[in-house]
Amino acid sequence: MSRRQESRDPIAPEMFRIDLNHRDLVIALAGNPNTGKSTVFNRLTGLNQHTGNWPGKTVTNAQGRYVHKDKSFLLVDLPGTYSLFANSVDEEVARDFICSGEPRITVVVTDATCLERNLNLVLQVMEITDNVVLCVNLLDEARRKQIQVDLPALSEILGIPVIGTNARDGVGLESLKDAVYQVAMGNLKTTPLHVSYGDVAEKCLRSLEPYVQGIPNNQANSRWAALRLLDGDRNSETSWAHFPLLGTGDTKEITDALALADQMLLEDHIDKAAWRDHIVTCIVTRAEEITRKVIIYGKQNYNGMDRRIDSILTSKVWGIPVMLALLGLVFWLTIEGANYPSQALASGLFWVGERLTQLFLSAGWPGWLHGLLVLGMYKTLAWVISVMLPPMAIFFPLFTLLEDLGYLPRIAFNLDNYFKKACAHGKQALTMCMGFGCNAAGVIACRIIDSPRERLIAIITNNFVPCNGRFPTLIALATVFIAGGMGAYPTIVASLSILATIVLGVVITLIVSNLLSKTILKGLPSSFTLELPPYRKPQLGRIIIRSLYDRTLFVLARAVIVAAPAGMITWMFANIYIGDLSILRHGANLLEPFANLLGLDGFILMAFILGFPANEIVIPILVMSYMSAGQMIELDSLQALRDLFLANGWTWLTAVCTMLFCLNHFPCGTTLFTIKKETQSTKWTLVTFVVTTATGIILCFAVAQSARLLGLA
Amino acid sequence: MERLISLHHLALGSTGKVRQLTADGNTKRRMLDLGLICGTRVEALQKSPSGDPIAYEIRGAVIALRSEEAAQILVEVV
Numbered sequence: 001m002s003r004r005q006e007s008r009d010p011i012a013p014e015m016f017r018i019d020l021n022h023r024d025l026v027i028a029l030a031g032n033p034n035t036g037k038s039t040v041f042n043r044l045t046g047l048n049q050h051t052g053n054w055p056g057k058t059v060t061n062a063q064g065r066y067v068h069k070d071k072s073f074l075l076v077d078l079p080g081t082y083s084l085f086a087n088s089v090d091e092e093v094a095r096d097f098i099c100s101g102e103p104r105i106t107v108v109v110t111d112a113t114c115l116e117r118n119l120n121l122v123l124q125v126m127e128i129t130d131n132v133v134l135c136v137n138l139l140d141e142a143r144r145k146q147i148q149v150d151l152p153a154l155s156e157i158l159g160i161p162v163i164g165t166n167a168r169d170g171v172g173l174e175s176l177k178d179a180v181y182q183v184a185m186g187n188l189k190t191t192p193l194h195v196s197y198g199d200v201a202e203k204c205l206r207s208l209e210p211y212v213q214g215i216p217n218n219q220a221n222s223r224w225a226a227l228r229l230l231d232g233d234r235n236s237e238t239s240w241a242h243f244p245l246l247g248t249g250d251t252k253e254i255t256d257a258l259a260l261a262d263q264m265l266l267e268d269h270i271d272k273a274a275w276r277d278h279i280v281t282c283i284v285t286r287a288e289e290i291t292r293k294v295i296i297y298g299k300q301n302y303n304g305m306d307r308r309i310d311s312i313l314t315s316k317v318w319g320i321p322v323m324l325a326l327l328g329l330v331f332w333l334t335i336e337g338a339n340y341p342s343q344a345l346a347s348g349l350f351w352v353g354e355r356l357t358q359l360f361l362s363a364g365w366p367g368w369l370h371g372l373l374v375l376g377m378y379k380t381l382a383w384v385i386s387v388m389l390p391p392m393a394i395f396f397p398l399f400t401l402l403e404d405l406g407y408l409p410r411i412a413f414n415l416d417n418y419f420k421k422a423c424a425h426g427k428q429a430l431t432m433c434m435g436f437g438c439n440a441a442g443v444i445a446c447r448i449i450d451s452p453r454e455r456l457i458a459i460i461t462n463n464f465v466p467c468n469g470r471f472p473t474l475i476a477l478a479t480v481f482i483a484g485g486m487g488a489y490p491t492i493v494a495s496l497s498i499l500a501t502i503v504l505g506v507v508i509t510l511i512v513s514n515l516l517s518k519t520i521l522k523g524l525p526s527s528f529t530l531e532l533p534p535y536r537k538p539q540l541g542r543i544i545i546r547s548l549y550d551r552t553l554f555v556l557a558r559a560v561i562v563a564a565p566a567g568m569i570t571w572m573f574a575n576i577y578i579g580d581l582s583i584l585r586h587g588a589n590l591l592e593p594f595a596n597l598l599g600l601d602g603f604i605l606m607a608f609i610l611g612f613p614a615n616e617i618v619i620p621i622l623v624m625s626y627m628s629a630g631q632m633i634e635l636d637s638l639q640a641l642r643d644l645f646l647a648n649g650w651t652w653l654t655a656v657c658t659m660l661f662c663l664n665h666f667p668c669g670t671t672l673f674t675i676k677k678e679t680q681s682t683k684w685t686l687v688t689f690v691v692t693t694a695t696g697i698i699l700c701f702a703v704a705q706s707a708r709l710l711g712l713a
Numbered sequence: 714m715e716r717l718i719s720l721h722h723l724a725l726g727s728t729g730k731v732r733q734l735t736a737d738g739n740t741k742r743r744m745l746d747l748g749l750i751c752g753t754r755v756e757a758l759q760k761s762p763s764g765d766p767i768a769y770e771i772r773g774a775v776i777a778l779r780s781e782e783a784a785q786i787l788v789e790v791v
Contacts, residue, residue: 083746114773117748273737280745287748288772303770310759310768310775319762413777417763420779426766450739527740529747530777532768 024065024074025184026102030094030125031109032118033080034406034533036137038062039167040109041077042546044177068177071184076103079447082117084124085231085276090447098128099224104184105131107176112142112149112164113302113534115295119287126160126192127224133179134162140169141534146298154294159191168539194223195286197279200268204230204261211254229258230265230275306534310410319414326407327502330398332495335475338390339491345389349382368575376571376624377564383620384563387472389556395468396547399436404538408433412530415506419525422510423517425454426528428461432509435465437551439667440674442467447678451526457513459675460688463667464509464695465502468555469615473662474498476619480642481655505663508695520687558670562614570610570621584625598697599657599704601649608661613669618662653713657700664696718790721767721783723757729788730754736785744786748772755788 031037045064062077078097079090098106108125110118115136126132136149155162161179165172182188196202208226262272270278312318356378360370402408412429419428427449435442442462449455466474478497483490517523573584581589588602595605603625611618623641626648645654666689667675676685707713723729731753734744748771749755756770766777778786 083742085742085746117772117774120746120748276742277745277750281750284745284748284750284753303775306775307758314759314761314768316760316762316764413761413766413768416761416777416779417765420765426777426779525779525781527736527743527782528779529743529782530766532775532777534775 024072025104027073027075027180027184028078028098028103028106029075029109030078030098030106030121031080031135032082032111032114032121034531035080035109035111035118036167037080037109038077039539039542040107040135040137040165040173040176041075042542043167043170043173045075066177068181071181073177073180073184081121083121084128085280095128098125103129105133105180107133107135107180109135109137112136112138113145113147115149116287116291119290120283122158123193123195123283123287126158127194127227130190130192131183132160132190132192133176133183134158134160135172135176136162136164137167139164139172140166141536145302147302148296148298150294150296154290157193157290157293159193161188161190168542195283197282198268200264201230201270201278204264207261207264208254208257211257227279229254230261231279303534309535310532313407313410314413323411323414324499324503326402328495328499330395330402331498332491333398334391334395334471335479335494335498336491337394338475341390342386345386346382349386350379353378353382371575372568372571376569377567380563380567380570380617380620380624381560383623384559384616385556387476387619388468388559388616389552391472391475392468392552392555393548395471396437396551397544400543400547400551401538401540404536404543406533406535409530409532413532416530418510419513422514423523423525424457424510424513425449425451425525426530428454428458428509428513431458431462432465432506435462435467437468438555439463439465439467439671443671443674443678453521453523454526456679456684457516457521459679460516460684460691461509461512463671463688463692464505464512464664466505466663467615467668467671469559469668470662471498472616473619474501474659476641477655477659477662480639480645481650481652501659501663508664508699512691512695516691559614559616563617563620566610566613566617566621567624570624573610574624574627588625597704598661598700599653599707600661600700601654603648604654604658604661608665611668612666615662615668651713653704653707657704660700660703661696664692664699666693716789717787719784720755720757720769720778720786720788721765721780723755723788723790725757725760725767728754728756728791730791731786732789733787734785735787736782740782740785744782747774747776749786754791755786 029037029041041062041064044066046066064075064077066073066075076097078094081091081094084091084095084098097103106125106129108118108122110122122132122134134154136151136154139149142149149164151162151164161183163172163176163179165176167173179188183190197205205223205226208229209222265271265275313322353374356374357370360374408430411433412426415429416426419426428446430448431442431445434445439462442465443459446455446458446462449458475494475498478494478501479490482497483493570584573587574582576583578586584603584606588606590602591605592602595602598605603622607618607622607625610621623644626644666672672685672689675688676682679685717732718729720729731749731751733751734741734749736744753772757767758770758775759768761767761777766779767783768775768777769783770776
């Protein structure tokens, strides 16, 4: 038995390590994707959250607290799912948590403009637990589309509290908290509607219920347990593991009862294969009936606007060009906008650095301490902050804006055919987009892919899109070396080079995915469905606050934490001499012959290796290595950077190869750690390391050697 | 007897009623989760730039299906 327990979802226990304050009442937040569930969560808990570094998409289970009246509530945001029949990891996670009996109440968030489909999940949740509160969100969108929802009637039919909200503007959330409070306190009794599955099926369920009632720790509804038992292939060990609630039961008795139930169903012409159809058909039909009673459509063509936008953004002619133009615009705004604040920050921070140096000198503190703390640590930090903060503060809100508008699923829609041809999953385009912010977040996002093979492909190839830690390197090199030599419109040239780099990253993603599908991860693309949610009015205030607070500060804090010790270590390597060469130079000399083949030099390769903890620090390390004194110069302009690199023998080819290697090399420490955690496998972590690095080596080698052969460099 | 066509042959802008799902296993589960049962009305909305997948309106939501999946859904043109 214990083996079974272990074999079940390896992610769930760790994800739900709730640190319970004893007075907390646990509330689960469930719902379809794209219902504004995260907005409800954020509105209820404010900034009082534990995780959730990636708003908009619930990739880790965010938890947060709020206090209402005299009680403290712990809200757990479950992954967005369409159903609880556990086809994917996300669904399994959501179902197991609701079943665990841990949450006192489950709040299901639904989209008022698409209530019928959403009710499917609501009815399923109501099978598991009686304590359900329904939140009908996006009422303003519904009003705009002239869709009226009769909330009191819905509440009457379902037998649970139904609260209409407009979470973006905070409307209805007090009532939601009230309803949750009342149900939690037992002041409001729910009488949930149970879908009837027909006489014979109901009889079977009743015959099974006694067996599941007696099972220890079975806190979920026994009817649900019986339903699950009748579902799927119960004879195999795995299906038992699939249903953790029964893992400790007396299997013999249940098996006998099941055989009897099967017999009865068969006589009613419902064989095993048809059971699932039967259940779902009953639920969907019921949802349809309910919707007909509570929804009034004011106009026939309520989605007309969305259709018209889609007919441009995903059209044969304009789909791809508009996508590239939008991405290009985002980069242009980022580079152009970050230029001035970066310089201002750099001169400010380096001015402080000089004052620090003066302080150390006048206090007579030892030179090595000054070197370690000011020249090593402080200057690296100053570089990381001044180079990273401004572009991130512009890029993240812009990217969140595209996400909030509902544009990312359209990218997946536009690109899907390419992914299909690469035998990859259509949602890989989505996880790839998440990688733009942070590859570790992208790897976690791969949970939305339910086929294990395609999920691995998406994880392994996620690193081929540059994360925000690598953008500064690419931007700096593109600005200095590619745009620098072009004269007019340097920002546009730099943006186009970044755009080209991204497109190359996507092409490499497709090629490598295809290669993996043909070799170690053989297989055909599995089925997939992609929802194109309605376009939504973006919430500008929320975008700015959340993208700055969660993304920018999170990524920056991580970079700073890594950069501080890395700066010190690099300074030591550059200043401790063995013989007449520093450790750093010994290392660089060792790497030089190999690096040279790739169009790089020993210091560049060394910087990438030392930058393993976080890609942000590659350029600062490189700069420090080039300085003969082993410290950073006053790099208050990109021109100074160009001069420094030119003095160290850089050509356009060095810049191109460095950019290529930046795009294609081993993932950073955090990402590798996340891959290990997500795949539960050292092997696939190593495969990722090898595949990404080999791609970079092959690409750089090919480019460098052809350029040299053709006499271009 | 009415004529059945597979969903991916449904002309853009026209509506079909689901008559049969020929898929099985996980693919069928996904379809059922979306509310694709016998009698469900589906409208073909928009092709992606390369012609595949195609977006359909299913029970008030817009869902993109690849031709392989859509081919396993038989509809009657309304």
